[in-house]
Amino acid sequence: MRRVSNRYFVFNVLIGTLPSLLGAAGLALSGALPLGAALALPTFAFVLSLMLAWLSSQRFHQPLVSLLEDYIATMRRVAEGDFRLRLPLRNEGLTQELGSLNQLGQAANAALERMQAVALDFTRALDRLEADTQAILEATARQIQMANEQDAVVTETTATVNEVRATVTETAERAQSVAETAQLSVSISKSGLEAVSETISGMDLIRRKVEDIADNILVLSEHTQQIGEIIAAVNALADQSRMLALNASVEAARAGEEGKGFAVVALEVRNLADQNRDATVQVREILGEIQRATNSAVMVTEEGSKGVDSGQTLVNKAGESINELARAIEDAALAAMQIAASTRQQTIGMDQLTNAMRTIKHATTETVSSTMMVEASVQRLREAAQRVKAALRGLVVE
Amino acid sequence: MIWDELGWDDEGQRQRLAEERLRQRAKAYAAPEVDPTPEAALLRVLSFRLGDERYGLDVQAVRGVRPLGQMARLFQAPPFYVGVINQRGQMMTAFDLRPFFGLPIDPQQSPPDEAVLVEGQGLRLALLAHRVEDVQPVLRADISAAALRYARGVTSDRLIVLDLEALLSDERLRLT
Numbered sequence: 001m002r003r004v005s006n007r008y009f010v011f012n013v014l015i016g017t018l019p020s021l022l023g024a025a026g027l028a029l030s031g032a033l034p035l036g037a038a039l040a041l042p043t044f045a046f047v048l049s050l051m052l053a054w055l056s057s058q059r060f061h062q063p064l065v066s067l068l069e070d071y072i073a074t075m076r077r078v079a080e081g082d083f084r085l086r087l088p089l090r091n092e093g094l095t096q097e098l099g100s101l102n103q104l105g106q107a108a109n110a111a112l113e114r115m116q117a118v119a120l121d122f123t124r125a126l127d128r129l130e131a132d133t134q135a136i137l138e139a140t141a142r143q144i145q146m147a148n149e150q151d152a153v154v155t156e157t158t159a160t161v162n163e164v165r166a167t168v169t170e171t172a173e174r175a176q177s178v179a180e181t182a183q184l185s186v187s188i189s190k191s192g193l194e195a196v197s198e199t200i201s202g203m204d205l206i207r208r209k210v211e212d213i214a215d216n217i218l219v220l221s222e223h224t225q226q227i228g229e230i231i232a233a234v235n236a237l238a239d240q241s242r243m244l245a246l247n248a249s250v251e252a253a254r255a256g257e258e259g260k261g262f263a264v265v266a267l268e269v270r271n272l273a274d275q276n277r278d279a280t281v282q283v284r285e286i287l288g289e290i291q292r293a294t295n296s297a298v299m300v301t302e303e304g305s306k307g308v309d310s311g312q313t314l315v316n317k318a319g320e321s322i323n324e325l326a327r328a329i330e331d332a333a334l335a336a337m338q339i340a341a342s343t344r345q346q347t348i349g350m351d352q353l354t355n356a357m358r359t360i361k362h363a364t365t366e367t368v369s370s371t372m373m374v375e376a377s378v379q380r381l382r383e384a385a386q387r388v389k390a391a392l393r394g395l396v397v398e
Numbered sequence: 399m400i401w402d403e404l405g406w407d408d409e410g411q412r413q414r415l416a417e418e419r420l421r422q423r424a425k426a427y428a429a430p431e432v433d434p435t436p437e438a439a440l441l442r443v444l445s446f447r448l449g450d451e452r453y454g455l456d457v458q459a460v461r462g463v464r465p466l467g468q469m470a471r472l473f474q475a476p477p478f479y480v481g482v483i484n485q486r487g488q489m490m491t492a493f494d495l496r497p498f499f500g501l502p503i504d505p506q507q508s509p510p511d512e513a514v515l516v517e518g519q520g521l522r523l524a525l526l527a528h529r530v531e532d533v534q535p536v537l538r539a540d541i542s543a544a545a546l547r548y549a550r551g552v553t554s555d556r557l558i559v560l561d562l563e564a565l566l567s568d569e570r571l572r573l574t
Contacts, residue, residue: 239465243512246444246463249533253442253457263533264423270532 041079044108048072064097071105082396083116119397126389133382140375147368151361158357165350172343175336182333189326196319203315207308214301221294224287231283238276245270440535445557446514446527449496449504454536454559461515461522463530466492476570483524485515493523498570519566
């Protein structure tokens with residue numbers, strides 16, 4: 001009964017331990033190898049120890065005991081981290097018990113084989129992961145640095161664009177005011193041209209008037225000439241009258257007492273003749289003055305018509321100059337208006353540029369923050385990998 | 399203007415002048431002779447100007463006065479015989495007293511254009527004058543004898559009273 005119960009106990013132990021062994025192997029295979037190995041391997045060793053203790057009590061199973069002892073020692077070393085070890089196997093002299101144990105060793109060896117491969121894969125993957133996260137971190141650091149530089153450049157560019165925009169706006173305002181001034185100048189020069197044409201017609205009128213004056217003065221001069229001739233005739237008559245009176249006086253004087261009355265008459269006649277002569281002298285003087293006045297009037301009118309000629313020439317020149325000036329100002333006005341229009345377009349372009357810069361800046365900020373998030377994630381990943389690696393440290397897999 | 403001053407066109411003015419003249423004349427006739435100088439004390443002379451001098455001629459020797467008029471120049475004659483003129487169809491010799499008296503002829507002065515006709519000693523001459531002035535009475539006593547060969551003398555107002563008889567008697571006037 002006791003043997004049956006012992007046997008039952010061993011069977012039970014084996015049955016109960018097997019799931020644990022399989023669980024440890026499963027755990028190791030499912031990726032939680034360090035933990036699984038840490039738990040499963042001592043458990044496996046402990047199970048083997050129990051089996052040994054039981055076998056020792058049976059006494060007749062000496063080869064079995066030595067094999068188990070070998071198994072225990074090997075498993076203890078495996079638990080210390082050397083995954084290269086394998087359980088020794090027997091190929092001959094197998095009893096029923098030894099065959100079972102040998103099968104157990106084969107299964108354990110297969111598990112170890114698998115665990116060694118997985119640990120090796122893990123170690124290599126972690127190395128690779130570390131190098132890759134290192135590269136990613138370097139890349140993100142560069143990316144953040146470049147994004148910061150880009151942000152600075154964009155800020156600078158935005159400032160420059162704003163300055164240029166201010167200049168362009170000022171240019172547009174100035175061009176506008178130039179255009180307005182030029183427009184005003186054009187209207188002023190037009191009124192100048194009207195004044196010139198009025199002056200020209202006024203000059204024509206003056207010329208005609210001066211010519212009329214010259215004609216009238218010529219007629220006046222001829223009349224004065226005729227008056228002079230008449231006066232000369234009157235003068236000659238006066239001289240003759242005087243001579244006659246003198247002759248009468250002489251005759252009266254020669255007649256003596258009888259001629260006295262006659263002498264008085266002769267004196268009267270001579271006085272009249274003298275008065276006549278004085279009058280003609282006065283008229284002649286006045287005529288002379290008239291003649292001089294008409295002569296100077298003729299000269300003055302000639303100078304006047306010359307003045308009108310040169311005045312007309314000057315006015316014509318002034319008109320041409322004003323015309324040219326007006327054309328030049330009109331061109332300037334047109335150019336200024338074109339400048340104003342193109343600077344307005346430039347302003348629109350600058351605004352678009354500013355908006356584009358704002359968008360770029362926003363995008364850069366976004367890039368920086370998401371890169372930082374990526375960096376943090378990678379950092380965490382790296383730390384996790386380092387923890388795993390630390391746990392794997394001490395395993396000998398190759 | 400001048401016509402107004404002269405009053406030629408003004409009938410009333412002319413009338414007034416004529417009336418004034420008649421009034422003066424009547425006054426002269428009506429006035430008593432304040433200083434009845436005896437006719438014998440007076441010499442009636444015809445005065446004329448030639449050059450810078452004034453000359454007087456006894457009216458008895460004077461045959462008349464006239465504008466010089468057209469004169470034909472004489473050549474190869476003494477300088478005082480300057481030309482001949484036509485006096486009512488008769489030739490008369492024009493005579494310049496200045497070269498005869500040895501007086502200078504001022505080229506600035508206009509040439510004489512009047513003449514006093516005289517006759518005596520068988521000669522009839524037309525004496526050149528710049529201006530014949532007047533018949534005027536000269537007191538014989540006022541004529542102061544001067545050392546002039548052809549003059550009776552000079553009056554107080556520097557009138558040279560010519561001695562025509564002596565002048566016309568000069569041998570130089572006689573041309574062969």
